[in-house]
Amino acid sequence: MGGMLVKCPCFGCPEPVLYVSKERPLLVQNHKDTRGPVARARFPRRFWDADFYGLAILAEFAQQPWASTIVLQPPPATDSSETEAELATLLQLAEAERPVRISEIVAQDGSGFLNYFLRLLMMSEESHPATFKVIKAAARVSEMLMAHYKVQYSRARPQQLAPALMPPIPAQLHP
Structure with a gap:
């Protein structure tokens, strides 16, 4: 089935890829955060x-x-x-x-x-x-x-x- 590929920058990581289709409305494939452990992440x-x-x-x-x-x-x-x-x-x-x-x-x-x-x-x-x-x-x-x-x-x-x-x-x- 066809879908739409959306690329947009994500705060603190390389560009994630968002796949939008009828079967999978919104899935995020993200790269590993290279800034450090996620436990230290805070909303700026x-x-x-x-x-x-x-x-x-x-x-x-x-x-x-x-x-x-x-x-x-x-x-x-x-x-x-x-x-x-x-x-x-x-x-x-x-x-x-x-x-x-x-x-x-x-x-x-x-x-x-x-x-x-x-x-x-x-x-x-x-x-x-x-x-x-x-x-x-x-x-x-x-x-x-x-x-x-x-x-x-x-x-x-x-x-x-x-x-x-x-x-x-x-x-x-x-x-």
Whole structure:
């Protein structure tokens, strides 16, 4: 029976030969790895996706005593004079700054913030791979902390108290 012969390079070995046919969908005939015992083989860290690497760092961070180290004061009460002053400031900023900043706000929506931030640093995942992984790991840790404190304090959003502060883009579904 006929089949298809596919050659492609394999990491750390000469070209393996892949035979694809109806009888044998995918078989790999590989040459012996000349780098040393297979027991020492590890997936290279540089090939880790930055988001997945960030999850590994998050797991390590979560095992630390961060909850007793990071101490935040609770936000002011919704009906406090401090909250009223915050809302007044936000209303002034929304009126003065939002029209000028709307294109920047839209550009940073969703995953656009990371791209915006990387452009400010004049870097990319390709130009600075280690720094990019640190940024992604820090983002994962900060997401966990943000969610923890949002659940703990459950502070109302400004637009719930002052509808004129409705954001120009849809907000995420968390407090």
